[in-house]
Amino acid sequence: MRISLRALRGRPPVVLLAVCAAVLTLPSIPAEARAGGGAPADRPSARGPAGGGSVTSLPLTGGRLLVGHTARRFDLLGVGWDGPARALAGGTVKVRTRDAATGVWSGWHELEADGEDGPDAGADTAVTAADVAVAGRAPRGATAPLWTGPSDGVAVEVTPGPAGPPPGLRVELVDPGEGVRSAGARSTAAEPADGGRRTGHHQAPRPEIVTRAGWGADESIREPDLEYTGPVRVVFVHHTATTTEYACSDAPRLIRAIYQYHVLSNGWRDIGYNFLVDRCGTVYEGRAGGTDLPVHGAHTLGFNTDSAGVAAIGTFVTDLPPAPLLTGVARIAAWKLGLTEQDAAGSTRLVSGSDGSLYPAGTGAVFQAVSGHRDAFNTECPGDALYPKLPELRTEAARLQGR
Template sequence: MRNFLPALRGRPTVVVPTALLAVCAAVLPLSPAAAESGPLPAGPSPQAEQRSSAGGGTVSSLPLTASHRLTGSGSLPSAAAHTLAPRRTGRFELLGVTWDGPASALDGAAVRVRTRDAATGAWRGWQRLDVDGDEGPDTPGTAGGARRAGTAPLWTGPSDGVAVEVTAGPAGPPSGLRVELVDPGRGAESSAARSTPAEPPGEPAAGGRRAAGNQAPRPGIVTRAGWGADESIREPGFVYTGQVRAVFIHHTATATAYECSDAPRVIRSIYLYHVQSNGWRDIGYNFLVDRCGTVYEGRAGGTDLPVHGAHTLGFNTDTAGVAAIGTYVSDAPPSELLTGLSRITAWKLGLTGRDAAGQVKLVSGSSSSLYPAGTTVTFDAVSGHRDGVSTECPGAALYAKLPDIRSTAAGLQGRVAAPR
């Protein structure tokens, strides 16, 4: 993901059919001042679709209306656009724009959003969403329903109003464009353990799986119950890949100056967006790490097992995806975050005896990656998302720290990182 965001401080379903409303007359694009002037309609709109989850989480969908932008002279329509006029909504903390068809349908398009601060009532400035189809499953469809393409989600913080403008690319606008507003709620309650304690150096804890030699101790991990995952909304059962031979590092393109106690809210929001908006079987990442270095379990199926994720298009097989919570384009990743990334990477790769400072060969599973499907590619065992896909993720500042993460992880495995 690569939304450059400045720091901000279930099942029951009610469905009302949605339809795009064609507008014959050309309309002016939303201006920065539009959200501050005139009365705003209250939400949700009559066309809204709302999906709920245990713990009070909700995803509300609002269709975008077909319109046209005007040229500077105001005389001729230019690029086709879909918009949502500034309006009040229910509370949300994360949003994204989704559509029918392939992720490539918005290639060359521009998507921008504006949100209203729920605490102050002030409208924030316009922000662009990342439209690259660089995350997600490699194969179409899910057992539980239709999959939808979407932008990377944008963490907004507590909000209660939104405006959207999508300017189509060369292929024109895809059908079914809508904005998804996510409220993480308080989280589902569970009697399951909220965390897995860290292993001391030496022998593994009871039931742990460990390869012979060069195995780093398992870090403490906050379980899905610990961050409040509603297990009823994901696909039942689990899908596994071959042995994990590489780890891809990501960032979540959310606020960097958050309280670490808020990290579970961010994770629940991403989970709801991936499952209820994108139609994925579960959250895409295998693990997430917050700025304090706390490690969180991502996709369900067993932290010590090779759970098939949806994090690096074309290279989800025989790999794991680990996401740093925050945006690390120019913001320096905290040392605690780097330590957490090194610990989970060292442990996960060490389960099968993989050298965190080594290299591996992977076969591309999608021509939408940097490499045509079927191409054999050599990667560092600890690589960045951008190494496999055309994206700036995990951000320039975090990407520059990958050599340090490899070296530290190799040290935790009892290896000496080879100089490059």
């Protein structure tokens, strides 16, 4: 996932309308907006006893100033629209937010408008009338999200690309909630369901993995059916492009926000990543379906088949990834690749499933077993500070495999 965190300096404090912009102070959106096409759509996930969080959609209509309606505070936002994921390609999206505790407004941040994470065509989003009726989702696009921390105000400026403004343009405000509490905060190093998968000569030790229950996933919002791919031969390393300076105890909140954005805003069946790793090196289960199984993710457009996506929680463009985080990424990559005897220091060939990647659909490409997102897509992910660490990760992962 990519997001540019460059603050736009020297800009006036008032939002300049590009093609469509919205400025609001939360809690407030006007009654007249609610009566017309400007009504906010609050789409909460089913809440458990402790609260499952929510996504509030606010329409971006040409120059309307939204005031007056109570809305939930939020910790993460993005801009979404109806139609193809790349409908805003070539455009710009800028946002600024107000700190809920201090009332201070941030500088402007530019969100990545081109869809780069995500499912390959037809793999994740509902595309048939029957699917839409069941899933309640139509194809839609969204920017990369921005983690804001507790916020109660937002301003958005959108300049569309050559295709013009897509329909249904909206800002999505995510409240991660307190999570749905259940037993099983952490998994143990128990044998996976298919014990035969651990009989290989180069199977690395299984790292401790915080389960979905452990980070408070609301399972009612994702698609209930599970999708699998062929044996995992490549692990693609990402960064989440969220805050880097977080307490590790807050990582589950970050993950819940990303999960809700991927499902409720992007319209994906589940969180896109197969695993996530925080700055303390803790590994978290991502997409549902079994950590030891080849779950089909939505992390590397064109190359979600026969691969797994591991996301480092943070933005590592200039911030150096902490050593424990690197250790956690190496451990999960070594274990996951070792399940199918894939040498973590080796390479393999995958076939592109999307023209949106660096390789046209149907084209074969050779990847290192531990690769970066930028190896498959035109993106800075996993960041200029993390990407050069990949050779070290391959070496350590291969050592853990006993090679």
